[in-house]
Amino acid sequence: MTSISLAFVFIPPGMFMLLFILVFVFALYAQIRVSSAYGKNSQIPSRSGLTGREAAEAVMAQAGIHDVSIEETDGHLTDHYDPLRKSLVLSSENYRGTSLAAIGVAAHESGHAIQHKIGYKMLNFRMALVPATQIVSRIVPFVILASWFLVRGLTGVMLDVAIICYAVLTLFQLITLPVEFDASRRAKAQLVSLGILDRDEMPGVNQTLDAAALTYVAAFIGALLNLLYLLSRRQN
Secondary structure, eight states: HHHHTTTTTTTTTTTHHHHHHHHHHHHHHHHHHHHHHHHHHTBBSSSSSHHHHHHHHHHHHTTTSSSSSEEESSSSOEEEEETTTTTTEEEEEHHHHBBHHHHHHHHHHHHHHHHHHHHHHHHHHHHHHHHHHHHHHHHHHHHHHHHSTTTTTTTTHHHHHHHHHHHHHHHHHHHHHHHEEEEEEEEHHHHHTTTSSOOGHHHHHHHHHHHHHHHHHHHOOOOOOHHHHHHHHOOO
């Protein structure tokens, strides 16, 4: 018996359906937590009155970052840092907002800019995986669609392709965890040290960023479970 098959001895086939349901429930819970935490703390203005843009600018300036543009975009929680364009993109509600949630999210994205500047290895690893992740993300829907029309479902080459795709996605989600946790850690430290927020305001930021972290955990668990399921199919 191979080492791969040994890994699945303790996972009966019927258990996967239960695990998929549990992961779905957890992912739903994570989304609810994010919406609740963000909605609550977006209604609490910071004492400093700084906008998300100003907070992000201050955090990056403290780190010696002056070549990253801060841009405004539409949408809800569409905030992200683009290392290729060296731009920090904030949704309008966080770009212009002065709430604890807006400042927390903006500072978190600034944390990614700091990671980029210092050459944080896990961020570099994730950046290197982006092209492969984009490719397999386009392939997966076709693989799933093809499985519906195959009499025996995913088998042979198609199954191997699916396994490779989910292996890449799982690795990407795994690398994402320390990248996101580290960005939040840097953000929280800077907000207090720069006096942007008082210590008694930090629980609102912590609640918002910690809830967002759950969504990344859920994404990783979901990708991993899909990979394990496909590997179990392969050994059979």
